[in-house]
Every structure is written in C-alpha cells, then in structure tokens.
Amino acid sequence: xxxxxxxxxxxxxxxxLGWAIWPIAALCVAATLALGMVLLRDRRLVAPxxxxxxxxxxxxxxxxxxxxxxxxxxxxxxMGGPIDxxxxxxxxxxxxxxxxxxxxxxxxxxxxxxxxxxPGV
Amino acid sequence: xALPPSTLNRRSLLAAAAALGLAPAVPASxxxxxxxxxxxxxxxxxxxxxxxxxxxxxxxxxAEITLIDRRREHLYxxxxxxxxxxxxxxGYVLSATRDYISGRVTLIEDVAAEIDPVGRSVTTEGGRRVxxxxxxxxxxxxxxxxxxxxxxxARIGRDGLGSVYAGAEQAAATWRAMSDFADRGxxxxxxxxxxxxxxxxxxxKYAFLTDDILRRRGNRGKAELVYNAHNRALFSVxxxxxxxxxxxxxxxxxVNHEHVLRAIDPGRRIATFRTPQGDQELGYDxxxxxxxxxxxxxxxxxxxxxQTGPFAADGWAEVDRGTLRHARxxxxxxxxxxxxxxxxxxxxxxxxQVPVAVDHLIATIEGRESPARYxxxxxxxxxxxxxxxxxVEFDYNDNLVPSFPGVIAPLEELWITWxxxxxxxxxxxxxxxxxxx
Ligand SMILES: Cc1cc2nc3c(=O)[nH]c(=O)nc-3n(C[C@H](O)[C@H](O)[C@H](O)COP(=O)(O)OP(=O)(O)OC[C@H]3O[C@@H](n4cnc5c(N)ncnc54)[C@H](O)[C@@H]3O)c2cc1C
Numbered sequence: 441x442x443x444x445x446x447x448x449x450x451x452x453x454x455x456x457l458g459w460a461i462w463p464i465a466a467l468c469v470a471a472t473l474a475l476g477m478v479l480l481r482d483r484r485l486v487a488p489x490x491x492x493x494x495x496x497x498x499x500x501x502x503x504x505x506x507x508x509x510x511x512x513x514x515x516x517x518x519m520g521g522p523i524d525x526x527x528x529x530x531x532x533x534x535x536x537x538x539x540x541x542x543x544x545x546x547x548x549x550x551x552x553x554x555x556x557x558x559p560g561v
Numbered sequence: 562x563a564l565p566p567s568t569l570n571r572r573s574l575l576a577a578a579a580a581l582g583l584a585p586a587v588p589a590s591x592x593x594x595x596x597x598x599x600x601x602x603x604x605x606x607x608x609x610x611x612x613x614x615x616x617x618x619x620x621x622x623x624a625e626i627t628l629i630d631r632r633r634e635h636l637y638x639x640x641x642x643x644x645x646x647x648x649x650x651x652g653y654v655l656s657a658t659r660d661y662i663s664g665r666v667t668l669i670e671d672v673a674a675e676i677d678p679v680g681r682s683v684t685t686e687g688g689r690r691v692x693x694x695x696x697x698x699x700x701x702x703x704x705x706x707x708x709x710x711x712x713x714x715a716r717i718g719r720d721g722l723g724s725v726y727a728g729a730e731q732a733a734a735t736w737r738a739m740s741d742f743a744d745r746g747x748x749x750x751x752x753x754x755x756x757x758x759x760x761x762x763x764x765x766k767y768a769f770l771t772d773d774i775l776r777r778r779g780n781r782g783k784a785e786l787v788y789n790a791h792n793r794a795l796f797s798v799x800x801x802x803x804x805x806x807x808x809x810x811x812x813x814x815x816v817n818h819e820h821v822l823r824a825i826d827p828g829r830r831i832a833t834f835r836t837p838q839g840d841q842e843l844g845y846d847x848x849x850x851x852x853x854x855x856x857x858x859x860x861x862x863x864x865x866x867x868q869t870g871p872f873a874a875d876g877w878a879e880v881d882r883g884t885l886r887h888a889r890x891x892x893x894x895x896x897x898x899x900x901x902x903x904x905x906x907x908x909x910x911x912x913x914q915v916p917v918a919v920d921h922l923i924a925t926i927e928g929r930e931s932p933a934r935y936x937x938x939x940x941x942x943x944x945x946x947x948x949x950x951x952x953v954e955f956d957y958n959d960n961l962v963p964s965f966p967g968v969i970a971p972l973e974e975l976w977i978t979w980x981x982x983x984x985x986x987x988x989x990x991x992x993x994x995x996x997x998x
Contacts, residue, residue, distance in 0.1 A: 447997070448992065448997065448998050451992040451995070451997035451998055452985070452988045452989050452992050452998055453988070454988075454992075455987070455988035455989075455991040455992050456984070456985075456987075456988035508980070511983075511984070512948070512979065512980055512983040512984060513648050513947055513948065513983070514947065514948035514949075514976060514979060514980075514983075515948065517948075518946075518948030518949050518976045518979065519976045520949055520973060520974050520975045520976055521970065521973055521975050523968060523969055523970075523975060523977050524975055524976040524977050527976070527977045527980070528976075
C-alpha cells in the first residue's frame with residue numbers, strides 16, 4: 441500500500457468512529473494519566489487493587505473480543521488460520537490492558553486514605 | 562524513555578495537527594502546494610472524481626477546480642453486497658456528495674452531455690459550456706439493464722428477481738427476495754455479463770452468501786445453486802479462478818460455462834442464456850441479475866473512446882494503462898471504472914489510480930516528468946460466507962500482489978479478511994474521498 445503512514449491510519453479511524461474518536465481518545469489519555477498519578481502518589485503497586493484490576497481486565501478482554509464478533513456478524517467458528525487467532529488475541533490484550541489500567545486508576549483515585557502510604561496524604 | 566528526535570519530525574506533527582483539524586491537510590507529496598491558475602474540470606463526483614478533487618486541492622494553490630455531477634447522494638458501492646445479505650440497511654451505503662467536497666471546489670449539479678477534447682470544453686445537459694485546461698473523466702460506468710430483453714428494474718425484489726448492482730434500495734429489495742428463497746428453496750441462478758465489469762468478484766460473492774444463508778436456515782438441501790460464467794473461467798486471474806472452482810465444488814454450487822444472460826421473463830421466472838449451443842432457457846426461484854456494463858454515453862460517443870481493439874465496442878476511454886493519461890489528448894485523464902484498461906474496476910483500484918493521474922497532471926503543469934505508474938492493482942475481498950473472506954489482490958499481469966505478504970494469505974478463507982471488509986473498508990474508502998488515504 442502506498443502512503444502507508446500514521447496519519448492515514450488516523451484518518452481511517454476518524455472515519456470509522458466519527459465524533460466518538462475524541463471522547464475515546466480523551467478517555468485513553470485520562471486513564472493513562474490517572475494511572476500515572478496514582479502510581480506516583482502511592483509509589484508502589486497495591487497488590488489487592490492490582491488483582492481486582494487484572495480480573496476486570498480479563499472480563500474487558502473477553503468483552504472486546506465478543507464485541508468484535510457481534511459488530512461484524514461473525515462467531516469464533518469463523519476463525520480460519522493462525523492470523524485470525526493472533527487478531528483475536530490482539531483484541532483481547534488491547535481490551536484487557538485498557539480495562540485493567542482504567543480499573544486500577546479509578547480504584548486508586550477513589551481509594552480510602554488508609555490504603556495509601558504516601559506521607560502527607 | 563524519550564522519543565528519538567526523528568520520530569517527531571515536522572511531517573508527522575503536521576499530519577497529526579491536520580488530523581485534529583488544526584491545520585490544513587498536508588500536501589500528499591509532502592511539498593508546498595503549487596501555485597497555478599489552471600482550470601481543471603472533473604466529470605463525475607463518485608469515488609474517483611471526489612478523490613481526485615481532494616488531492617488536487619491539497620497539492621495546488623489558486624487552481625480553478627470544478628466538479629460536474631447531478632447525483633446528490635453518494636453511493637458507497639462496495640457496501641451493496643452487505644446490504645443485499647441483510648447485514649446492513651440501505652442507509653449504510655448512502656451519504657451526501659457535498660460532505661466530501663472542499664470549499665475550494667465548485668460543484669455544478671448537472672450532467673455532462675458532450676465532451677469536446679479538441680476545443681477543450683464540456684457542455685452540460687442544462688446547456689452550460691465549461692472550458693478547461695485539464696480534464697479528468699471519472700464518470701464510472703453505465704449499467705445497461707436495457708440490453709437484457711424483458712428486464713425491469715422496478716420489479717427487483719418481487720418474483721425472485723434480485724440485482725445487487727442497481728442501487729441501495731434495490732440491494733435491500735434483493736435481500737428480501739433472497740431471504741424468501743432461503744426460506745423456501747428451489748433453484749437459484751447467478752451470473753455475470755460478458756462485458757468488462759466493476760468488482761468482478763461481487764456476483765461470485767453473492768452466490769457464496771446465498772449458500773451460507775440457506776445453510777444457516779437448514780434449507781441448503783432444498784436448493785440448487787447454479788453460477789453461469791460468461792466464459793471458460795470463473796475469474797480472470799487463473800490462480801484465483803482455480804481456487805474458486807474448488808470452493809464452489811466444496812459448497813455444491815454448480816457452474817455453467819459460456820452462459821450469458823440475454824433475456825428474462827420475470828413473470829414466468831425464466832432466464833434465457835446465450836450459449837455456444839444456442840439459447841438455453843433456465844427456470845429459477847431466485848436470480849441475481851448482473852447487467853452488461855459499458856462506458857456512459859457521454860464518453861462512449863466522444864472522441865475519448867477507444868476506436869479499435871477490445872475496449873472499443875463498449876466505448877471505454879483510451880488511456881495509457883500506466884499513467885491513465887488519454888492516448889490522443891494529453892491534457893485529459895480518465896480514472897476509475899470508465900478507464901479502458903484491463904482490470905482495475907474497483908474502488909481499491911481508484912485509490913491507486915488517482916494519485917498517479919493527479920501526479921502526472923501536476924507534473925505537466927510544472928513541466929517535469931512524473932515517475933508514478935499504476936500497475937493494474939485491483940482488490941476484491943471475496944466473501945465466501947458471513948464471517949470469512951479471501952483477500953484477492955492482483956495486477957495487470959495476473960500476479961497476486963498481497964498488501965500483507967506473509968501475514969494475510971491471499972487465497973485463504975479468513976476471519977481477518979472479513980473484518981477488513983466489514984470494519985475497515987468503508988472508513989478507508991471515505992478517507993480516500995477526502996484525499997487522506
Ligand atoms: C455490488 C458492487 C460491489 C462492489 N464491491 C467492491 C469491493 O468490494 N471493493 C472495491 O474496491 N470495489 C467494489 N466495487 C466497485 C467500486 O464501487 C467502483 O469501482 C467505484 O465506485 C468506481 O468509482 P468511479 O468514480 O469510477 O465510479 P462511481 O463511484 O460509480 O462514480 C461515478 C460518478 O459519475 C457520475 N456521472 C456519470 N455520468 C456522468 C455525466 N455524464 N455527467 C456527470 N456526472 C456523471 C455519477 O453520477 C457518479 O456519481 C463494487 C461495486 C458494486 C456495484
């Protein structure tokens with residue numbers, strides 16, 4: 441493909457998602473920033489919170505794959521070759537990571553003082 | 562970790578800014594726009610005409626760019642198959658032409674009636690004469706339903722008569738007829754014309770989809786599906802044709818060769834095919850009519866049409882196959898379905914043809930030679946059932962030219978290819994109309 445550049449991808453995603461691209465992008469940035477804030481504040485990973493986030497991440501990954509099947513009127517039996525499995529795994533990982541990051545950050549932001557170790561908070 | 566400075570160069574920043582609507586779109590070549598007072602006229606605001614207008618706006622400053630097309634609704638034709646399979650409604654393929662036209666382009670909502678390439682002007686049906694320095698002909702093609710005796714487009718959707726090509730509403734009506742057939746069974750006829758045609762895979766896909774819907778309803782055993790090929794092959798690219806032969810055998814779709822639809826009696830549900838043995842009548846319960854396709858009359862009856870050779874009879878425009886520049890009128894380019902070149906009648910071809918033609922046009926203004934060449938790239942996601950497709954991409958020489966070699970196998974039925982067709986194709990097409998893909 442010619443003109444195979446990043447901005448072409450952005451243009452295609454913009455056409456795909458319409459106005460929703462900006463809220464979605466904002467959400468991704470906000471979740472990443474929130475995670476950064478929470479990590480900086482806590483200066484460590486809070487194990488129970490991480491576990492809960494990971495469990496939610498699993499559900500998020502499954503939901504992402506299920507959504508792809510639903511949106512495209514297909515089902516797992518349509519997967520025909522290794523690249524299809526890689527795609528499904530990719531969607532699962534993206535959905536899972538996104539959910540886990542968001543879940544950890546949100547839980548961290550709403551955490552009670554007792555769970556936070558940073559001095560002065 | 563800090564990004565290496567080269568990652569964030571001026572170009573990607575500009576591009577990102579343009580994507581955010583903060584800056585004008587970057588010229589496709591990455592250079593500053595060329596200042597010129599050239600008058601550039603484009604006939605047809607379909608896939609090729611809109612994409613060409615958008616690219617010219619990006620690359621030129623001061624040019625007078627005019628589009629002529631009466632059609633206000635833009636039709637995303639690759640989506641018609643999905644509409645006719647009941648997966649999308651008619652609205653999926655419709656949008657407004659004006660949504661893709663830059664403020665720097667003048668749209669004349671009229672039909673081009675006469676092209677005078679000697680006097681360098683075009684006259685519209687409304688009687689307006691538009692002079693040009695450069696002309697881009699992007700009229701698409703004419704669906705010649707009238708050439709099939711007895712065919713009545715108004716009856717599509719009734720009495721088992723379908724035709725995916727006729728338009729959005731007709732594709733939806735074809736779905737109703739096909740769905741009805743899938744409930745009851747009987748004989749389903751599929752075919753293609755003997756002329757050049759856009760998306761030669763579409764008639765084949767529709768037979769696959771009908772087979773799939775019948776199976777999903779548990780009625781495959783009640784139906785016989787017959788595909789009528791116009792010649793001895795199923796597809797013009799031999800390796801693809803062989804693969805399709807195997808898949809049709811696997812799905813139990815019978816193939817008749819050298820059968821060309823000549824007449825139809827929609828009331829009695831009888832289709833008459835021209836064969837080497839004479840006319841043959843075949844009864845049907847459902848039929849997907851694909852009409853003969855020719856260049857629109859404005860091109861067919863103009864000096865732009867081929868005068869001799871295989872493209873002359875249907876009036877396709879005589880262009881150089883590598884540059885899409887007219888063979889006798891160097892300031893004229895013909896892109897998209899109307900171009901008289903082997904292969905290349907898909908939206909995917911348009912995506913590759915338009916930048917080449919535009920670069921040659923601009924090079925002429927600048928007085929330089931353009932090295933850009935179109936290699937015949939044509940692509941067709943061959944749907945083999947709902948949820949699976951084969952990514953078939955080829956060039957003038959019948960070579961497979963996969964976009965993702967080693968990643969997406971071209972002749973394999975894959976889910977990822979279906980996802981590309983279902984999710985990726987329309988946004989890429991729309992981005993192309995805006996000159997951004
Ligand atoms: C059922 C179907 C399935 C398809 N599937 C695929 C696919 O999967 N992948 C793919 O890449 N392609 C596919 N295509 C093909 C693709 O849609 C066409 O190749 C593409 O639209 C060609 O673009 P164009 O600009 O040449 O013609 P069009 O998009 O048809 O535009 C032509 C324009 O010219 C205008 N016009 C005509 N005559 C005049 C005149 N005299 N004056 C002014 N204006 C005029 C028309 O109103 C129209 O707006 C499919 C097509 C069909 C019908």
